[in-house]
Amino acid sequence: MPAFRSLRALIAATVGVASLTPSLNACTIFLQSTSRKVLIGNNEDNSPDTPTHLWFHSAVHGEHGYVLWGGNQIEPEGGMNDKGVFFDAAALPESIPLRRKAGLPDLNGYAVVPVLSKAASVEQALILLSRFNLVEQEKAQIFLADASGDYAVVHANYIVRKKPGESDFVLTNYVLRDDPEANQVCWRRRTVQQEIHLKPVSINTVSHALQASAQRDPGNATLYSEAIDLKRRQILLYVRQDYLHPVTLSLSEELRKGDHDMAMESLVPTPLAVAVKERGADAVLQDQKLLVHNSAKQFREAAYALANQGDPATGLKLLEEENRRFNDIDRTHGDRGVLLRATGRNGEADKEFARTFQVTTEDHQANLFSNKDGLVRFRLRAFPNAEHVAIAGSFNNYSKDALLLQKTGEEWVGQVHLPPGRYAYQVFVDGTWQMDPENGLLTKPGQWWISSLIVQD
Numbered sequence: 263m264p265a266f267r268s269l270r271a272l273i274a275a276t277v278g279v280a281s282l283t284p285s286l287n288a289c290t291i292f293l294q295s296t297s298r299k300v301l302i303g304n305n306e307d308n309s310p311d312t313p314t315h316l317w318f319h320s321a322v323h324g325e326h327g328y329v330l331w332g333g334n335q336i337e338p339e340g341g342m343n344d345k346g347v348f349f350d351a352a353a354l355p356e357s358i359p360l361r362r363k364a365g366l367p368d369l370n371g372y373a374v375v376p377v378l379s380k381a382a383s384v385e386q387a388l389i390l391l392s393r394f395n396l397v398e399q400e401k402a403q404i405f406l407a408d409a410s411g412d413y414a415v416v417h418a419n420y421i422v423r424k425k426p427g428e429s430d431f432v433l434t435n436y437v438l439r440d441d442p443e444a445n446q447v448c449w450r451r452r453t454v455q456q457e458i459h460l461k462p463v464s465i466n467t468v469s470h471a472l473q474a475s476a477q478r479d480p481g482n483a484t485l486y487s488e489a490i491d492l493k494r495r496q497i498l499l500y501v502r503q504d505y506l507h508p509v510t511l512s513l514s515e516e517l518r519k520g521d522h523d524m525a526m527e528s529l530v531p532t533p534l535a536v537a538v539k540e541r542g543a544d545a546v547l548q549d550q551k552l553l554v555h556n557s558a559k560q561f562r563e564a565a566y567a568l569a570n571q572g573d574p575a576t577g578l579k580l581l582e583e584e585n586r587r588f589n590d591i592d593r594t595h596g597d598r599g600v601l602l603r604a605t606g607r608n609g610e611a612d613k614e615f616a617r618t619f620q621v622t623t624e625d626h627q628a629n630l631f632s633n634k635d636g637l638v639r640f641r642l643r644a645f646p647n648a649e650h651v652a653i654a655g656s657f658n659n660y661s662k663d664a665l666l667l668q669k670t671g672e673e674w675v676g677q678v679h680l681p682p683g684r685y686a687y688q689v690f691v692d693g694t695w696q697m698d699p700e701n702g703l704l705t706k707p708g709q710w711w712i713s714s715l716i717v718q719d
Contacts, residue, residue, distance in 0.1 A: 289305055289306050289307055289339070289350070289351075289352050289353070289434070289435070290303070290304065290305040290432070290433075290434050290450050290451070290454060290472075291303070291304045291350050291352060291405045291432070291434075292430065292431060292432040292433070292454050292458060292468075292471065293407050293413055293430060293431045294429070294430045294458050294461075294463045294467065294468060295411035295429050295430070295463065296411075296429065296463050297411075298493075299463050299493060300346075300408075300409055300410070300411045300492040300493055301463060301464075301465065301467075301468050301489065301490065301491055301492070302348050302407060302468075302488070302490040302492060303454075303468040303469075303471055303472050303487070303488070303489055303490075304340065304350055304472075304487065304488050304490075305472055305475060305476055305477065305484045305487045306331075306332065306339050306340075306484065306486055306487070306488075307477045307483060307485065308333060308482065308483075308485055309481065309482060310485065312333040312485060313333055313525065313527075314331070314332065314333055314485050314486055314501075314525070314526040314527070315331065315332070315333070315335070315523055315524060315525055316329055316330070316331050316499075316511070316516075316523070316524040316526065317329065317330045317331070317335050317338070317522075317523050317524075318513075318517055318519070318520075318521060318522050318523075318524075319379075319521055320517050320520055320521055321344065321517070325379040325380060326343040326344050326345055326347075326378060326379055326380070326381075326382065327343065327344040327513075327517040328341050328342065328343035328344065328375075328378035328379060329341055329343075329497075329513055329516065329517075330374065330375075330378075331486075331488070335523075336372070337372050338374055339351070340374065341374055341378050342378070342492070342495065342497070342513060343378040343379070343381075343382075344495060344513060344514065344517060345381075345383070345409070346408055346409030346492040346493060346495055347377065347378060347382065347383065347384070347387060347406070347407075347408050347409075348405075348406065348407040348408070348490065348492060349373075349374045349377050349378055349387075349404065349405075349406060350404070350405045351374075351402045351403065352402060352403050352405065352433050352434060352435050353401060353435050354401050354403065354435060354437055355435065355436070355437075356401070357400040358400055358401070358417065358418070358419060358437070359400065360396075360397060360399075360400050360418045361418075361419050362395045363395055366393065366394055366395050367393075367394055367395070368394065368395045368397045369391075369394035369395065369396055369397065369398070370397065370398075371398065372398060373391060373396060373398075373399070373404065376390060377390060377391070377406070382408075383408045383410065383412065384406045384407065384408045384410075384412040384413060384414050385412070387414075388406070388414055388416070388421065391404075391416060395418070396417075396418040397418070399416070399417055399418040402417075403415050403416065403417050403433065403437075403438060404416040404417075405433050407492065408492065409492040409493045411424075411429075412424055413431055415433060415438050417438075422438050429463075430455075430458050430459060432451050432454045432458075433451075434448045434450050434451045434454075435448070436448055436451070448692060449645045449646075449647045449648035449649075449691055449692050450475045450477075452647035453471075453474050453475045453646065453647045454471045454474070454475050456647060457470055457471035457474050457475075465489050465491070468489040469489055469498070469500070469505055469508075472487040472489065472505065473487075473503070473505045476503050478503070478644075478696075478697065478699035479695075479697040479699075481697070481710055481711060481712075483503070484503055485501075485502070485526075486499060486500060486501050486502070486526055487499075487500040487503070487505070488500070489508070494512075495512065495513035495514055496510065496511070496512055496513070497510070497511045497513065498510055498511075499511060499526065499529070501526050501527065501529065502533065504530065504557065506557050507530070507555060507557075509529045509530065530555075531555045531556070532552065533560075533564065533567075534546065534552075534553075534556055534560060534563075534564035534580065535563075535567035535568055535571075537549075537552060538568060538576060538580075539568075539571075543576045543579050543580070547579065547580075547583055553583070558584050558587070558593070561580050561581070561583060561584035561587075561588075562580075562581070562584060562593075562597055562702065563702065564577075564580050565578070565580040565581050565584070565597065565601065565702075566597075566702030566703060566704075568580070569601050569604055569703065570702075570703065570704045570711070574601040574602075574604050574605050577601050578598060578601050578602075581594050581597050581598055581601070582594075595614045595615070595617040595618045595621075595628075596614070596615065596618045596625050596627045596628045597627070598611075598614045599611045599612075599614035599615045599618065599627070599628060599631060599632070600627050600631050600701075600702070600703055601703075602614060603631050603716050603718065604703060604716065608718050608719075611631070611718075612632065615628045615631065615632040624641055624673065625641075626640070626641045626642060626643065626701070627700065627701055627702075629641050630701060630715060631715075631716060633680070633717050633718060635679075636679050636680050636681060636682070636717055637677060637678075637679055638677060638678050638679070638680055638715065638717065639675070639676075639677045640653055640665075640667060640674070640675060640676045640677065641673050641674075641675050642667065642673060642674040642675075642689070642698070642700060643672055643673055643674075643700065644674075644689075644698075644699045644700055645674065645689070645691050645692075645696075646672060648674075648691050648692050649692055650666075650690075650691070650692055650693075651666070651667045651669075651674045651689060651690070651691050651692075652664070652665055652666045652667060652689070652690040653667065653676065653678075654687060654688055654689075654690050654695075655685050655686055655687025655688070655715070656685050656686045656687065656707065657678065657680055657685050657687070658678075660688075662690045665678055680715075680717045681717065682717050682719045683716075683717055684705065684714065684715070684716050684717075685714070685715040685716075685717070686705045686707045686712050686713065686714060686715075687712065687713050687714075687715055688712050688713060689713075697712065697713050698713040701714070703715075703716075
């Protein structure tokens with residue numbers, strides 16, 4: 263679909279395609295279950311130029327019908343079949359060399375299609391996989407679940423089964439086998455555990471956990487999320503982190519249509535920033551049918567996307583429309599200040615930040631960009647379950663420990679004095695590079711887009 267590919271290309275141009283040290287194909291997978299309900303949540307992360315699809319395959323010759331999802335049908339990110347078997351995988355930081363089992367053939371190719379087409383339960387899937395050497399599973403763990411609430415984690419060398427009485431489970435990108443406690447320094451895993459443990463088993467709980475653990479790095483973002491009811495074979499699909507407007511899909515209904523392919527972007531309205539680039543701001547701002555589907559968050563994201571492409575003036579128009587629609591003036595002052603600072607309109611920017619500080623002194627962007635006398639304050643509310651957070655930027659040679667933030671209440675705080683100028687930086691969180699999710703302004707000092715900071719004269 264040429265239009266779909268050009269749309270993705272424009273989004274990639276808008277926000278960049280990787281972080282300082284890219285870590286693509288990360289994900290978050292979790293299960294929440296009772297005897298009556300089995301729910302799965304999964305965030306799928308990748309470069310924003312990756313096209314995302316759903317591929318539906320009807321049952322043939324006694325095999326099961328199933329759906330696959332991801333950016334590549336040959337190596338999809340996961341899927342579910344008409345018996346309620348779920349398959350997904352979590353990439354590992356490093357490969358674990360395969361220990362071949364004598365006498366077994368290699369399973370050449372990804373295991374998702376054999377499992378979903380033939381297995382009606384986790385147990386059947388494990389029996390099938392046990393007949394092969396899983397030669398393509400050295401750097402990923404498969405997560406299997408079924409409608410009974412059973413689950414298993416499978417690597418080429420080992421299997422981890424559900425524990426008796428266990429009703430929830432979370433898997434991210436760590437090695438489960440080797441001393442699990444030592445391998446769970448992962449803010450996303452702890453975030454999901456906090457969101458689902460002892461909480462009602464419900465789609466709302468799953469949705470909140472997906473939102474809290476979504477990756478917001480524009481170079482390696484959560485492209486889509488799913489809240490899946492395995493007993494009902496139903497998928498709630500969230501595209502581009504829009505957790506207010508899910509797309510509901512019934513596997514049985516889709517399979518009755520025969521084999522077909524859905525581009526996820528075709529299921530949701532065109533992103534505001536893309537629509538503005540294609541049609542112009544005035545036309546878009548008069549299109550009520552398009553605007554009604556956008557949240558305040560999406561207006562802000564579009565405003566920054568346009569500013570990062572060199573058009574902060576149009577970004578400011580979108581912020582004004584956001585404020586008119588959502589009466590979000592407290593938040594709008596800070597965002598307006600940033601975009602005004604980016605255009606050199608420092609006097610106006612200072613007034614906007616002053617208005618923000620009349621409401622709260624804890625606004626992250628206002629503290630970053632007001633920077634009177636060169637004092638830059640970081641007040642991050644992101645990564646609440648992290649253990650180690652640092653700011654690494656062009657001002658400290660991207661050192662991972664030169665500017666460590668301290669946890670104070672619900673914030674990570676720290677400060678640095680800098681001379682006037684423009685700087686690039688990232689957040690180093692529990693051993694991984696992240697964009698600053700609370701700062702929408704980006705810069706491109708090299709190959710990749712990263713967070714931007716301006717210190718006024």
